Amino acid sequence: MDDLINFEIxxxxxxxxxxxxxxxxxxxxxxxxxxxxxxxxxxxxxxSGIIDIEKKDLNHELIAINEGYSEVNETKVCVLAKDAIWISGDNQSEIEKNLTKAKELIKSVSSDNAALAATLSKLDNKG
Known part of the structure; x- marks a missing residue:
């Protein structure tokens, strides 16, 4: 597909x-x-926050990061992050476990209450 971009974390x-x-x-x-x-x-x-990935099939995946850098060009996005939690899993239990880890990661590094609330809201909508 011509409209896809390479992405890595x-x-x-x-x-x-x-x-x-x-x-x-x-x-x-x-x-x-x-x-x-x-x-x-x-x-x-x-x-710190949520990376929202729209996949080829138009489904979304979320990855929580605590901070980092991104390099973007016409065909690729590369994210270098201090830590990241991919909110996925093979079953609901595993997804819930990763969701809890992601919330803990974001809470541990966020000092901005409004940004923290917005990020946690995104995570809650995933679960």
Whole structure:
């Protein structure tokens, strides 16, 4: 498909996500921003929050990060994060466990109550 962009997330523990996706919304330090194929090149710092990935099949996946950087070009988005929790699993129990970990990660690093509430709301809507 011509409208897909390569996306990956790397933490100090290694590569945790890699796929071709339709779009991604990132928690930029100056506010959220979305990326589609053909986006202008940029490097941005990221604050703690939720990365919302729109997959090829138009389903969404969420990944919580505590902070990091993103490098964007016309065909690829690479996120370097201090820590990340992929909110997924093979069953509801595993998803709930990862959702709890993601909430704990965000709470542990967020000092902005409004941003924390917005992020936790996104996570609650996932569960």
């Amino acid at each position: 790397i933490t100090p523990l290694g590569l945790i996500y890699k796929d071709q996706i339709k779009s991604v919304t990132l928690p930029g330090s100056e506010g959220e921003f979305g990326v589609l194929k053909g986006h202008a090149c940029l490097i941005s710092s990221l604050k």
